[in-house]
Amino acid sequence: SILIVDFGSQVTQLIARRVREAGVYSEIVPFSAAEAALERMKPKGVILSGSPASVPAAGSPRAPQSIFDSGVPILGICYGQQVMSQQLGGQVEPGGADGERDGEFGRAFLTVTEPCVLFDGLWEVGERHQVWMSHGDRVTQFAPGFRIVAISDGAPFALIADDERRYYGTQFHPEVVHTPDGAKLIANFVRHVCGCSGEWTMAEFRATKIAEIRAQVGDQRVLCGLSGGVDSAVAAVLIHEAIGEQLTCVFVDHGLLRMNEREQVERLFRDHYNIPLVVVDAEERFMSGLAGLTDPEKKRKFIGAEFINVFEEEAKKIGGADFLAQGTLYPDVIESVSFTGGPSVTIKSHHNVGGLPERMNMKLVEPLRELFKDEVRLLGKELGLPDIFVGRHPFPGPGLAIRIPGEVSKDRCDILRKADAVYLEEIRNAGLYDAIWQAFAVLLPVKTVGVMGDGRTYDHVCALRAVTSTDGMTADIYPFDASFLSRCATRIINEVQGINRVVYDYTSKPPGTIEWE
Ligand code: XMP
Secondary structure (H helix, E strand, O other): OEEEEEOOOOOHHHHHHHHHHOOOOEEEEEHHHHHHHHHHHOOOEEEEOOOOOOOOOOOOOOOOHHHHHOOOOEEEEOHHHHHHHHHOOOEEEOOOOOOOOOOEEEEEEEEEOOOOHHHOOOOOOOOEEEEEEEEOOEEEEOOOOOEEEEEEOOOOOOEEEEOOOOEEEEOOOOOOOOOOOHHHHHHHHHHHHOOOOOOOOHHHHHHHHHHHHHHHHOOOOEEEEEOOOHHHHHHHHHHHHHHHHHEEEEEEEOOOOOOOHHHHHHHHHHHHHOOOEEEEEOHHHHHHHHOOOOOHHHHHHHHHHHHHHHHHHHHHHOOOOOEEEOOOOHHHHHHHHHHHHOOOOOOOOOOOOOOHHHHOOOEEEOOOOOOOHHHHHHHHHHOOOOHHHHOOOOOOOOHHHHHOOOOOOHHHHHHHHHHHHHHHHHHHHOOOHHHOOEEEEEEEEEEEEEEEOOEEEEEEEEEEEEEEOOOOOOEEEOOOOHHHHHHHHHHHHHHOOOEEEEEEOOOOEOOOOOOOO
16 A cells, blocks of 8 residues: 655645556555554555655754654655655755745646656657646755756756655656656556555545444434435435445435436435435425526525425434434545635535534544546446446536526426426537536526527527536536537427527636526
8 A cells, every 4th residue: 555644735635646646555544644544554655645845944854764764665746755755854945945946836847867767668768758747845965865857947956766665756746637658657656666565546545434434433323315416315325335234315305306317316326226215205395495586696505404494304203313414525625625715706606415423413424525527437337236327427416496497396407307308418418517527408498589480489598618627626518510510409499398599608607607596
């Protein structure tokens, strides 16, 4: 295994992800707990992460000396490289110390100056390669025993190596995708330097998490709110495997679901897995509460609050629970950290079951916290979830309500559900579903005039949206053929009463968001 020592970088989880991709198990441990983890794990290698801290600053974190004494190979990334250099007798200077440079940020190019085991099958001496830099400080004098194997304009010690002790340091970030060969550099470290076999799989992740959940929960009870999406379903199935009947799942049907969604969830949980499931029919109370609401934030806030009310009532009925399970993924964790810590504004109030743990005095079980969406899908497959479930497009908690600008009503939801189903059926038939991050229909509160048969129509406009994305943070429109779009338009207008015009949304994110509200 690989021990990842976290000094607080925003992208430490990406290191773990790259190590997983190389087929090797890793654990991330804060630097303050690294010494104990080294004893316990006896890892084959250690990776020191980046950090917002500055090595020359008083009180900035250090790696435990025992890591250097243990003789395991070490890869230091950015701050990790600097702290290693400093601790082994080198020198690090703060950015701007020479009065000229304030570090390097963003894309940079390095030149390979000497061969190195990290470059196996990848880079040759003399080549230039793109990497991603983000550092203010830099090493100005490397520690005894090291040699330089790659340089960049701003970092003469872009990559340093001590082959004897098997210590390597990169000034750039190999773990981010903007360092195109970074994943391979990390794979070379864990396999060729540390000698890990590369056979670790999602099956082992599953086993590890099950043991962790058992240890955390003991014989107490867990409640899991299902959304119909992949994340909560995977979390629930995993937890059920760990603690069986101590888990109860609650699915709130707020009337804002897609076509057949409730039946699919019921079938999956009751028939496929035999997991206890409470389905709450709450359509009426949601529709009456939404009546008259047109402001997007008011709609979102009402749905979030009402969801909590319903959930809480159901939880009381079944005698409550000590833990709440959530399918929180790593990008949710990063986003919420930067949202609470930074000066960023609230674009939308996201609806999840966020208010519940405090209100109901519950602790959280979040077994997917370190995974990314595509990894959750792999885990879902591993757990035997049907492909149709695993590959589903994300669906927001407030559901169709945020795809109906203006006032929401049951009639409007029914119209939208039908149009959406036709659109998705066409997308699946064309074999495009998996190439698209999210595709859905939107029902506009605008009516326009049309002609069908020999009669005048005066009905709603339906907008179609489809985007590609890797994490939902940025997105681009999916460039359908015109013939595909016109087929969808024709079918929707013919088959869905209440819609007489279909348009395609050509807005990327930013400046648009994926959802319309
Ligand atoms: P936006 O519209 O902000 O959406 O570009 C980004 C991604 O988040 C989903 N989304 C939500 N998911 N609760 C959720 O669970 C919400 O309140 C919510 N709002 C948006 C959206 O579908 C897209 O995948």
